[in-house]
Amino acid sequence: VSPPVLAVLGGTGSLGLALARRWSAAGIPVVIGSRDAARAAAAAAALGTELAGRPGHAPVRGTDNRRAARQADVVVVSVPYEALASTAEAVGGELAGKTVVSAVVPLRPPRTAVVWLPPAGSAAAELAMGLPDARVVAAFQNVAAAKLAVLDAPVRGDVLVCGDDRDAKAQVVDLAGRIGLRALDAGPLANAGVVEGLTALLIGLNRRHRATTSIEITGLDRSGP
């Protein structure tokens, strides 16, 4: 089975680019999307150069968010919360039936260490309301992008996956596993607000401890059930 083509919208941001780097290095074709197609193309070209000597990597392309969404089987949304509504509007028509992964974290600068959630309860729930035909899953919000960005460096921390579509969740768990992250089914999309909100707590811990924190579930066998 050939791997799915992934699009990472907001793929020039720190988390999006780190995910794109890891997935393409792991042999999964990635399309980086951005509001600015030229910026996405430049990021993809740089990533391609970086990966050129690396066996087993897959090609990376870059284009605007809408084209990126159209070309992909699974679409990861990694835009700032402020850009979520406009991004969903721009790409919505391309997402019917697709697995759409919200890595979006609602934050209210300058108080980014204080939990704030949108009226829908989470950015992921807000996205799902705007995309009734997509299979929206929430994941990757708590990953430390700075650590993920360094290929081959181990990344600690679990990915908590929330969603109402079992197959889409399984697909995301698999995609996380391909880049060395343990992903766990964390229940329905109604649980996504807690996972998004955790990021604000981690930001506060990072500041107070001058650290790069993430969360891990204890009490599970590493190999799973």
Added chain:
Amino acid sequence: VSPPVLAVLGGTGSLGLALARRWSAAGIPVVIGSRDAARAAAAAAALGTELAGRPGHAPVRGTDNRRAARQADVVVVSVPYEALASTAEAVGGELAGKTVVSAVVPLRPPRTAVVWLPPAGSAAAELAMGLPDARVVAAFQNVAAAKLAVLDAPVRGDVLVCGDDRDAKAQVVDLAGRIGLRALDAGPLANAGVVEGLTALLIGLNRRHRATTSIEITGLDRSGP
């Protein structure tokens, strides 16, 4: 300095009793509170018998929630969410100026693996609104009571401490440390909903994996700054 006297309201429940057992074993005097004074007294007597041969333990008493709150310097509230409002009303007059620790988790049976938070955003925030003169801190919601209940067994998992009073938070961090739990300042009381909601995610993970899970923060030196 003699340790503070602790009251654990709802101290006959599984988490409350496990906390009472650990604290009294660690030499901190505990008053178990319950709506039913006789039940609290019986639980305290049983705990006293259990600890009798153990060097360094402190006395445990049991009485009704109101008397327990009156006799204590720090009051841990570990009642079911459904009993929170009535408990706060019963004991409120005893809590002015005291540190009050909410270990309450709002759950909506039978869907206890789905996050549900009260209109105030968290049980702790709701409690704080009802107790304007107390120093309310949220903590201990994610601890696995079944593991905490077994004295001397190590308990993994971090305690995330949320509150708006710095001294009260430091007091709770210290109290957690005395029973071998690492506690971390997780920001203001506005962050408590995320910590409470995490419990629903852990309940779901426990079911799916037949496990007893908790959460841990990675990326910090164990000794902390």
